[in-house]
Amino acid sequence: MNATAIAHQRNHRSSQRSAGSLTGTGHLFRFALRTDRVRIPVWALGIGGMVAYFGTVIPLAYPNQAALQTRASIMQDPSGALLTGPGYGINNYTFGAMVTNELLGMLAIAAALMSIFLVIRHTRAEEESGRAELVRAGVVGRRAPLAAALLTLLVANAAIGAALGAGLLSSDLVLADTLAVSAGMALVGLVFGGVAAVTAQLSEHARTASGMAGAALALAFLLRGVGDAQALGGSALSWFSPIAWAQQTRAFTDLRWWPLLLCVGLFAVLLVIAVLLIAHRDFGAGLVPARSGRGNASKSLIHPAGLLLRMERGSIIGWLIGLSIFALLTGSMGQGIVESFEAQPQLAAVFGQGAGGNVLRATLASFTAYFAMAVAVYAVVSVNRLRGEEADGRTGAILTTSVSRTRWLLSSLAVTVLGSTVMLLGIGLGLGVGAGISVADPGLAWEFALAGLVYLPLVMSFAGLAAVSYGVLSAGRWWVWVVLLASIIVGVYGPLLNLPEAVSNAEPFGLMPRAPAGELDPVPVAAAALIALLLTTAGVLSFRRRDLEAG
Amino acid sequence: MSATIEVRQLEKSFGSVRALDQLDLTLEPGEVHGFLGPNGSGKSTTIRILLGLLRADSGTARIFGRDPWDAVELHSRLAYVPGDVSLWPKITGGEAIDLLAGLRGGVDRTRRNQLLERFDLDPKKKTRSYSKGNRQKVALVAALASDVELLILDEPTSGLDPLMEREFQACIREVKAAGRTVLLSSHILAEVEALCDRVTIIRQGRTVQSGTLAELRHLRRTAVAVVSDGDATTVASIPGVHDVRSEEEKVHFTADDDALPAALAHLLPLGIRSLISTPPSLEELFLHQYGDGYTTSVVTGGRRAQ
Numbered sequence: 001m002n003a004t005a006i007a008h009q010r011n012h013r014s015s016q017r018s019a020g021s022l023t024g025t026g027h028l029f030r031f032a033l034r035t036d037r038v039r040i041p042v043w044a045l046g047i048g049g050m051v052a053y054f055g056t057v058i059p060l061a062y063p064n065q066a067a068l069q070t071r072a073s074i075m076q077d078p079s080g081a082l083l084t085g086p087g088y089g090i091n092n093y094t095f096g097a098m099v100t101n102e103l104l105g106m107l108a109i110a111a112a113l114m115s116i117f118l119v120i121r122h123t124r125a126e127e128e129s130g131r132a133e134l135v136r137a138g139v140v141g142r143r144a145p146l147a148a149a150l151l152t153l154l155v156a157n158a159a160i161g162a163a164l165g166a167g168l169l170s171s172d173l174v175l176a177d178t179l180a181v182s183a184g185m186a187l188v189g190l191v192f193g194g195v196a197a198v199t200a201q202l203s204e205h206a207r208t209a210s211g212m213a214g215a216a217l218a219l220a221f222l223l224r225g226v227g228d229a230q231a232l233g234g235s236a237l238s239w240f241s242p243i244a245w246a247q248q249t250r251a252f253t254d255l256r257w258w259p260l261l262l263c264v265g266l267f268a269v270l271l272v273i274a275v276l277l278i279a280h281r282d283f284g285a286g287l288v289p290a291r292s293g294r295g296n297a298s299k300s301l302i303h304p305a306g307l308l309l310r311m312e313r314g315s316i317i318g319w320l321i322g323l324s325i326f327a328l329l330t331g332s333m334g335q336g337i338v339e340s341f342e343a344q345p346q347l348a349a350v351f352g353q354g355a356g357g358n359v360l361r362a363t364l365a366s367f368t369a370y371f372a373m374a375v376a377v378y379a380v381v382s383v384n385r386l387r388g389e390e391a392d393g394r395t396g397a398i399l400t401t402s403v404s405r406t407r408w409l410l411s412s413l414a415v416t417v418l419g420s421t422v423m424l425l426g427i428g429l430g431l432g433v434g435a436g437i438s439v440a441d442p443g444l445a446w447e448f449a450l451a452g453l454v455y456l457p458l459v460m461s462f463a464g465l466a467a468v469s470y471g472v473l474s475a476g477r478w479w480v481w482v483v484l485l486a487s488i489i490v491g492v493y494g495p496l497l498n499l500p501e502a503v504s505n506a507e508p509f510g511l512m513p514r515a516p517a518g519e520l521d522p523v524p525v526a527a528a529a530l531i532a533l534l535l536t537t538a539g540v541l542s543f544r545r546r547d548l549e550a551g
Numbered sequence: 552m553s554a555t556i557e558v559r560q561l562e563k564s565f566g567s568v569r570a571l572d573q574l575d576l577t578l579e580p581g582e583v584h585g586f587l588g589p590n591g592s593g594k595s596t597t598i599r600i601l602l603g604l605l606r607a608d609s610g611t612a613r614i615f616g617r618d619p620w621d622a623v624e625l626h627s628r629l630a631y632v633p634g635d636v637s638l639w640p641k642i643t644g645g646e647a648i649d650l651l652a653g654l655r656g657g658v659d660r661t662r663r664n665q666l667l668e669r670f671d672l673d674p675k676k677k678t679r680s681y682s683k684g685n686r687q688k689v690a691l692v693a694a695l696a697s698d699v700e701l702l703i704l705d706e707p708t709s710g711l712d713p714l715m716e717r718e719f720q721a722c723i724r725e726v727k728a729a730g731r732t733v734l735l736s737s738h739i740l741a742e743v744e745a746l747c748d749r750v751t752i753i754r755q756g757r758t759v760q761s762g763t764l765a766e767l768r769h770l771r772r773t774a775v776a777v778v779s780d781g782d783a784t785t786v787a788s789i790p791g792v793h794d795v796r797s798e799e800e801k802v803h804f805t806a807d808d809d810a811l812p813a814a815l816a817h818l819l820p821l822g823i824r825s826l827i828s829t830p831p832s833l834e835e836l837f838l839h840q841y842g843d844g845y846t847t848s849v850v851t852g853g854r855r856a857q
Contacts, residue, residue: 204679204680205640205679292643292673292675292676292677293642293643293646293675293676293677294643294645294646294675295643295645295674295675296645296646296649296674297642297645297646297647297648297649297650297653301642301646301649301650302649302650302653302654303654304654307639307650310639310641310642311639311640311641314641392637393633393635393636393637394637394638394639396599396602396604396633397631397633397636397637397651397690398654399602399603399604399623399626400602400603400604400626400629400631401626401627401651401654401655402623402624402626402627402654402655402656403623403626403654404623405623544621547604547605547606548599548604548605
């Protein structure tokens with residue numbers, strides 16, 4: 001055989017090999033689309049619908065330029081920039097500029113979360129569950145599952161991008177800038193899908209992989225926030241964040257496209273890294289090796305609450321850190337809030353505060369309510385974990401020991417109470433310390449330290465709802481989320497929504513006393529505690545009556 | 552002494568699927584009882600009712616003389632090993648053993664450590680890295696190291712290799728010697744034959760046979776292969792002898808247990824050069840029960856986790 005023939009053969013082989021590593025991608029892609037056939041349209045409709053809704057409502061809430069300029073002045077404040085965007089176009093604020101500054105950041109985070117979940121779900125989670133082993137044993141190449149996940153990622157982000165575009169166009173916005181905003185959101189989604197594709201190779205476990213990608217997202221959010229707070233239009237720090245790249249197109253103010261190229265470039269780099277990493281690991285293995293642990297259980301593990309706390313510990317700490325940092329940053333805006341409210345009393349009305357009184361305390365108390373909503377989300381998620389435990393047969397294993405169903409459910413709720421309590425304390429302390437530093441009044445830290453606890457009974461009422469849905473099980477859990485999300489939306493956007501008064505007044509977070517700003521009315525708190533107790537009892541009773549799903 | 556487990560006319564349906572249909576099962580104290588049936592015949596469903604995880608539609612189930620539903624205090628007297636063991640992530644195998652045994656009321660540490668050695672299990676590994684066999688060993692060690700009167704084992708060896716399977720059998724013999732009771736659900740017949748005093752065979756949620764291995768053998772014929780100087784095929788004339796056929800110089804037949812003396816008496820004068828008599832294996836018993844017109848109606852074994 002001569003050299004050319006050998007070379008030819010080698011080429012042939014290598015081309016066969018590279019094609020081989022992607023074999024089966026088409027099948028897996030179609031299958032992934034099928035499994036996500038509800039999820040993707042729901043994300044798209046949610047995003048498109050929300051934007052179209054804001055397009056209708058904001059002209060009502062800000063009917064003239066003066067009102068819009070009031071809104072824009074939030075952006076001039078560093079603290080406003082921290083939570084929203086770089087603040088282009090605030091001298092002549094429009095709905096479009098509002099979209100780029102205030103909505104796009106949040107939409108990009110939503111797209112990023114969707115993408116992280118999507119990629120991990122189709123890669124590492126499949127591998128960890130063992131399903132991928134079955135698939136890979138078929139005529140399926142090493143890289144095919146990742147390739148299929150990334151194709152699905154493209155479809156999903158194209159879908160939410162198109163939905164956002166449609167929503168914006170329905171509000172009579174310019175086509176080119178609309179395209180830039182939609183593409184920006186979708187590209188941030190792609191970038192974080194790429195991050196997840198890398199973290200999926202690093203850890204053996206889907207949750208750890210999601211956690212790492214989520215931490216990258218949180219970092220991107222912080223970099224953009226702090227960077228934008230430093231200077232109007234963003235500082236050098238902003239440019240380290242992909243979220244900033246989307247907002248730096250200056251859409252609806254002075255459009256430029258090139259920042260989006262950064263997203264495309266980063267996505268390509270992440271893809272290359274993921275593909276290289278796949279080649280360096282075994283199926284099912286991660287690149288970060290698992291450590292060995294202790295051979296005997298400590299006493300604290302050997303009761304249901306101890307076990308549950310151990311399972312939940314990481315997630316509680318994560319929530320606690322995240323919420324405390326947010327609270328600290330929010331609190332540190334204190335001085336800015338006081339100043340802008342003093343300068344423009346109408347701004348105070350936007351935050352639902354009357355002029356006069358102690359503006360700072362009242363505003364911080366409102367923020368406490370917003371943070372308590374996040375804790376309620378944690379509480380529901382925490383109770384819902386029981387379903388997974390049961391479906392996997394672990395609850396059955398516990399219930400065949402001397403642990404009763406009542407004790408199991410109450411132990412779980414006790415862990416939820418503990419988690420919620422430390423989070424509410426962290427929030428109060430964060431807000432108080434942040435504000436205390438900003439206005440040089442250390443006393444605020446003590447004043448607010450316990451303020452969050454006012455919401456504990458309410459948070460536990462939502463946990464109780466989740467417990468009822470777990471106890472009945474066949475009734476599903478969607479209705480718990482409907483109740484919670486409705487409360488949150490009415491609570492946060494209430495002033496913008498022009499809702500009937502009866503609806504606004506029924507929003508439970510608003511019913512709680514605004515500690516420590518107002519007078520501490522014990523009646524709503526006691527009522528919430530009573531409701532939490534009743535729901536918990538109902539949950540326990542229904543759980544005791546039903547068959548266990550597996551075990 | 553009253554029965555450790557007593558199940559009468561037990562019925563349970565999942566939606567329109569009837570999982571148990573008048574099932575009976577009795578365990579006397581101190582016996583190792585085999586619970587045999589094909590997949591989906593209702594073994595796991597029965598066990599889950601006995602553990603209080605599912606509620607029976609009708610019939611009675613008694614464990615230590617009490618209704619298992621809402622009688623969690625009984626659980627300190629028993630240990631359960633499921634066929635498909637799922638363990639908590641984030642903890643090690645050793646911790647999982649201590650947890651399961653500890654929640655039952657305590658663990659015998661010396662015994663636990665002996666068992667870890669016998670089953671060759673590293674307790675310091677995180678449970679996520681365990682194979683199916685190792686997860687099963689965790690549940691087995693936790694059950695065997697618990698000081699309990701009753702072990703309920705649902706296909707406990709389905710993930711073990713033959714070496715570990717032998718270790719498991721040795722453990723069960725020790726448990727029996729210590730006077731404890733075992734309910735062993737299985738479709739590994741050799742295991743049941745090696746370990747069990749009595750057997751209950753179920754099919755489509757109904758008990759089809761129950762008794763000691765000797766009693767059940769009674770129902771089956773002994774297989775005989777004989778090489779003789781004279782013509783052994785004439786044994787066919789003895790009542791109770793069946794399936795006579797010759798293969799080269801060997802003659803095979805089967806005989807009902809009560810026909811065996813007459814058959815042997817007939818063969819003796821023919822000048823026997825070799826005779827092999829095989830007692831019916833449980834395999835044959837099983838096929839006898841399920842062989843003819845056996846139709847599967849598979850329910851998902853008490854809804855096992857996927």
